[in-house]
Amino acid sequence: MMKPLLLVVLACGLGGCQGLASYDPLGRDVGSPLPEACHWSAEGDAKARVRATANALEARGYRIVQTEVALGLVSAERSVAQPGLGAVDRSFWGRSGFWGRYGLGGRQGYSLGYFQRFGGDPVRLLRVSAVAAEGVVRVTRDSRVVDADGYLIDARPDNSAAFCAALHDDIDARMREESTS
Known part of the structure; x- marks a missing residue:
């Protein structure tokens, strides 16, 4: 009598854990559409649009990574130092401090290690992609914060309506300027 009851309670408990899955802050919410x-709508010459998009992003401090006129693609990135975000507790095997890091561990025995790294604030990497396909321009932007050792601190989509609207206005102004000259 107790075994079937215990199995039912166990099954309900495990089912409840599955139903209460936590939100992954690093995961992309594919269910939410772009702002x-x-x-x-993609208007005008594709080559002029790609050129205007690249110039508009460069004016905002982005470095153009890739362009492809046939796809209407412009990819760009920009990095911004994030002083003060370097205090991330991520090392469970050792200690860190002002004088360096040290730790114990090893696969086939024990080892002792020490290293020193001076400086290096985390960096926020902003990546933007603009693609013109099927007569529509789509702009996506994401943000990642990486420390000096390459450890990912934060990553998320950063599709801001204000950023996209300002970029759209800048691209249109540049295309009008190019067509009148």
Whole structure:
């Protein structure tokens, strides 16, 4: 009598854990669409649009990574230092401090290690992609914060309606300027 009851309680308990899955802050929420301002109709010459998009992003401090006129693609990135975010507790095997890091561990026995690294604030990497496909321009942007050792601190989509609207206005202004000259 107790075994079937115990199995039912165990099954309900495990089912409840599955139903209460936590939100992954590093995962992309594919269910949420781009803001309305991040997609608009692609007008004008594709080559002129790619050039105007690249110039608009460069004016905002982005470095152009890749362009492809046939796809209407412009990819760009920008890095910004994030002083003060370097205090991340991520090392469970050792200690860190002002004078360096040390730790114990090893696969086939024990070892002792020490290293010193001076400086290096984390960096926020902003990546933007603009693609014109099927007569529509879509702009996506993501943000990642990485420390000097390459450890990922934060990553998330950063699709801001204000950013997209300002970029759209800048691209349109540059295309009008190019067509009148």
